[in-house]
Amino acid sequence: MDSHTLAILNILLGTSMVSALALLGTTRLRTCARVLAGQGLAVGLLPALMSDEQFTIRIVVLMVGNIVLKAVVFPWLLLRVCRDVSVRRDPGAFIGTGAAVLVGVLCLGIAAWLGTMVGASLPSHPAGVYIVAFFLILTGLLLIIVRRRAVMQVMGYLTLENGIYLFGSCAVIGVPFLLEFGVLLDVFAAIFVMGAALRQIHAQFSSDDATKLSELSG
Amino acid sequence: MSEVLTTLLPSLVSLALALGLALWMLGLLARTKARFAGRAGAPLMQRYRDVFKLLGKGAVYSRTTSAIFKASPIVALATTLVALSMVPLGEVEAAVHFDGDLFVVAGLLALGRFITMLAALDTGSPFEGMGASREAHFGALLEPVFLISLLALARLTGASSLTDMMQALHRMDAASTLPVVVPLVAALGVAYLVENSRMPVDDPTTHLELTMIHEVMILDHCGPDLAFIEYAAALKQWLFAALLVGVVLPIASVPVWASVAVGVAGIAVVTVAVGVVESSMARLRLLNVPGLILGAGAASVVAFLLTGMVH
Numbered sequence: 372m373d374s375h376t377l378a379i380l381n382i383l384l385g386t387s388m389v390s391a392l393a394l395l396g397t398t399r400l401r402t403c404a405r406v407l408a409g410q411g412l413a414v415g416l417l418p419a420l421m422s423d424e425q426f427t428i429r430i431v432v433l434m435v436g437n438i439v440l441k442a443v444v445f446p447w448l449l450l451r452v453c454r455d456v457s458v459r460r461d462p463g464a465f466i467g468t469g470a471a472v473l474v475g476v477l478c479l480g481i482a483a484w485l486g487t488m489v490g491a492s493l494p495s496h497p498a499g500v501y502i503v504a505f506f507l508i509l510t511g512l513l514l515i516i517v518r519r520r521a522v523m524q525v526m527g528y529l530t531l532e533n534g535i536y537l538f539g540s541c542a543v544i545g546v547p548f549l550l551e552f553g554v555l556l557d558v559f560a561a562i563f564v565m566g567a568a569l570r571q572i573h574a575q576f577s578s579d580d581a582t583k584l585s586e587l588s589g
Numbered sequence: 590m591s592e593v594l595t596t597l598l599p600s601l602v603s604l605a606l607a608l609g610l611a612l613w614m615l616g617l618l619a620r621t622k623a624r625f626a627g628r629a630g631a632p633l634m635q636r637y638r639d640v641f642k643l644l645g646k647g648a649v650y651s652r653t654t655s656a657i658f659k660a661s662p663i664v665a666l667a668t669t670l671v672a673l674s675m676v677p678l679g680e681v682e683a684a685v686h687f688d689g690d691l692f693v694v695a696g697l698l699a700l701g702r703f704i705t706m707l708a709a710l711d712t713g714s715p716f717e718g719m720g721a722s723r724e725a726h727f728g729a730l731l732e733p734v735f736l737i738s739l740l741a742l743a744r745l746t747g748a749s750s751l752t753d754m755m756q757a758l759h760r761m762d763a764a765s766t767l768p769v770v771v772p773l774v775a776a777l778g779v780a781y782l783v784e785n786s787r788m789p790v791d792d793p794t795t796h797l798e799l800t801m802i803h804e805v806m807i808l809d810h811c812g813p814d815l816a817f818i819e820y821a822a823a824l825k826q827w828l829f830a831a832l833l834v835g836v837v838l839p840i841a842s843v844p845v846w847a848s849v850a851v852g853v854a855g856i857a858v859v860t861v862a863v864g865v866v867e868s869s870m871a872r873l874r875l876l877n878v879p880g881l882i883l884g885a886g887a888a889s890v891v892a893f894l895l896t897g898m899v900h
Contacts (some may be wrong), residue, residue, distance in 0.1 A: 378764030385768050391886060469883050476890045483894045499768065499895075 377497070380420045384503045386413040387537075388479070391510040391530060395475040396468045398460045398523055404449040405424035407526050411441025414507075414533045418540040421496055435549055437536070440555060445529060445562055452522055452566050456573040464519035464582050471517050475510055489542070496541045504541075507534025521572065521579040525565050532558050596682055599845045603678040606853055607831070607861030611823035612636035614830070614860050621864025636823070643816035653713045653807060662810060662817035666703035669821040673828050677752040679835050679852035680759055681845065686752035691739045694751065694828075695732065696783070701821065702728050709806035716798045720805035723875065727790070727802070730882045731783050734889050738776045741893035742836070745769050755835040763839045768895045772888040773836055779885035781829040781863070782876075785822065788867035790878050800872070830859040 390410035397403050415438035418430065443533075453459070463471060482505035489505075490498025511531025515524045573579050616633040621883035623630025650658065675690045677683040682688075706724055709717035743749050745766065746757035758766065783790045786803035798805050807818050843851070873881060 372764060374764045378767060381764065381767045385771055388891070389772075392891070396884065396887075469880055472883060472887050475895075476887050477890060479894055483897060487897065502895075 376420055378470060380417070380497065381499065383413045383417050383420070383471055384499050386410070387417075387503050387533070388506060391507055392472060392475050394514060394530060395471040395510060395517075398462050398468055400453045400458060400461055400553050401450060403461075403523065403526055404446045404453065407449070408442045408446035410507075410530065410533060411445065412438055414537050415441055417500070417537060421500065433555075434435070435484065436486055436552065436555055440559055441533070442530070442532055444559070448562060448566050449522060449526065455570055458522060458579065461518050461520040461523040463517050463572065466517055471513065474513060474517075478509040479506050482509055493542060500537065500541050504534050504538035507531070507537060510534075519581050521565075521569050521581055521584075524581065525562065525569075528565075529558075529562070541589060595845055599679075599849055600682045600684045603681045603849050603852065604674055604684045606849070607678070607824065607827050610856075611819070611827040612640060614827060614856060615823050617857060618860050618867075621861050622868050625634045625864070625868035636819075640816045640819055643811075643819070644813050646812040648812035648814050649804060651712060654708075654711050654809070657704070658708045658711045658809075659814075661704045662814040662821070664704040665701045665885060666817045666821040666824075668697040668704075669824045669828070672697040672701075673824050675751060676828050676831050678754050678831050678849065679838055680756065680843070680848040681852060682756075683752045686750045688749045688753075690750050691743065691750075691754070692736075695736050695739065695889070698735075698825070698828075699728070701825075705806055705818075708810075712809045714809065716805050717808055719799075720802055723802045724806060727783055727878060727882065729877055730886075731780060731796060734776055734882060734886045735780045735784075737886070737889040737893055738773055738780065741769060741773055741889060741896055744893065745896040746855075751832075751835075758836065759839055769892045770836060772892040774833065776885045776889035776892065777829070777833055777836060779881060779888075781826075781833060781859075782866075783882060784829060785826045787863060789870050789873050789881065792872045798877075801863065827856065830856040833859050867894055 387410055390406050390413065393406050394403055394410075397406065401485065415434055419434055462468075466474070479502075482502050485505045487498050489501045490496070493501070507530055511527045511534060512526025512528070514530060518524055518527065526572075527533030539551075569579055572584070613633055613636070616631065619635070620630040620633060671685075672694045674684045675686060675694050677686070702724060708723040709721040709724075739751075739754075742754050742758065746754045746761070748754045748757050763770075782788070786793055791802040791804075792800065795801055795804070798808070802820070807815065810818055816866065822832075829853070830857045833851055838851065838855050
């Protein structure tokens with residue numbers, strides 16, 4: 372890997388990482404959706420830099436599909452849900468944004484430790500890729516735990532998915548094209564269903580606050 | 590002789606430039622802000638006139654103050670001067686450098702802050718006590734951020750002297766150090782703004798004591814004492830700008846005199862950039878300042894953790 376590729380790779384990895392920390396530190400949902408779009412773009416571009424094969428049709432189609440879905444369609448859907456259920460902010464459920472960022476930094480420490488170990492046994496890619504992949508997975512989980520708005524938890528799920536995709540695209544070599552695309556379709560369907568379900572929940576309970584969704588309603 | 594010409598002389602010249610141009614840098618900052626506001630702005634040399642005017646005046650001391658109040662401007666200026674002599678200007682060696690001097694720099698800055706707070710409390714004025722309390726609050730939060738940033742740099746370069754750190758950093762591959770340098774610049778940038786009482790944290794031009802941090806602590810100082818404090822503040826701002834320039838500018842393998850010029854130009858760029866930030870941002874609510882410092886802390890820890898990734 373030459374120096375220019377490494378520079379671009381590092382910029383993309385840095386963007387993904389900063390976007391995850393920004394998600395933890397932001398309460399405004401519309402901003403979060405836009406940050407998530409940036410993260411989707413960065414993560415979507417990464418496989419182009421890491422694949423051994425040059426731009427084959429397979430890679431291009433997968434990349435374009437990923438970027439279109441994660442940087443355009445999902446943020447658009449999320450912004451629409453935010454507008455429809457008219458939630459603007461998510462102050463967090465158990466801990467505030469400041470503490471969430473601190474826990475995020477702790478997660479980065481764990482991810483750095485895990486990523487370095489995995490990187491040592493899979494030296495085909497720089498260790499940074501694994502670190503960021505683990506970091507996105509942990510941040511996604513953290514977002515789902517510490518936020519109260521269901522929209523925000525969907526964003527946590529998407530961050531988690533970004534991490535898994537990043538890890539999968541470099542650790543697992545030679546996954547059939549169909550399988551990768553199938554996963555992407557699954558995520559798409561999941562987000563679609565979540566969007567619809569959110570609207571229903573909102574219509575039923577007039578709130579999507581997860582801390583209030585503790586009783587069954589007939 | 591040749592060694593004197595290539596290492597000692599440039600460091601002394603860059604230190605002299607810092608002493609001479611620090612007030613000009615403040616003038617440049619004021620000019621940038623004035624231009625953004627559509628005003629012509631004060632002359633670039635206005636700060637020199639202010640300081641010389643103050644030096645020519647006598648000092649008045651309140652009967653409630655003790656020797657601490659009189660000592661504080663001198664100690665503040667002295668600590669900043671010594672700290673400045675240990676900070677390299679980009680690629681140019683600092684006049685004084687030894688292993689571990691980064692801790693000395695952080696300690697001296699803390700000492701300067703401590704004595705200013707003591708002097709503020711010494712006056713017995715409730716306003717100044719309030720300023721000292723805020724300074725202590727933000728200072729306590731910021732010092733770990735500043736130290737972790739410098740330690741990240743030390744871990745990245747394997748050196749523990751600021752001069753060696755900067756020189757080693759400039760010789761590393763810029764592409765591979767990028768993940769460390771970007772959060773580091775963010776953390777040091779916030780440190781610059783907080784330490785120098787700049788806009789998102791403290792409004793240096795406000796006239797309302799209730800909202801001040803630094804200015805309210807020095808309300809009772811006048812004459813030469815105030816001149817010392819103003820000059821020390823200018824030097825401190827130069828020090829932080831020099832640190833930022835050292836981290837950002839990948840200047841290596843240029844003639845040493847050219848790097849002196851590049852360093853000063855870099856400081857001017859940093860100053861104008863701070864002017865732009867100040868003109869385009871409102872001051873944060875005091876309650877939100879710890880959040881900003883916390884973000885900087887996260888950035889510094891990220892930089893520290895990622896140094897392991899670069900190797």
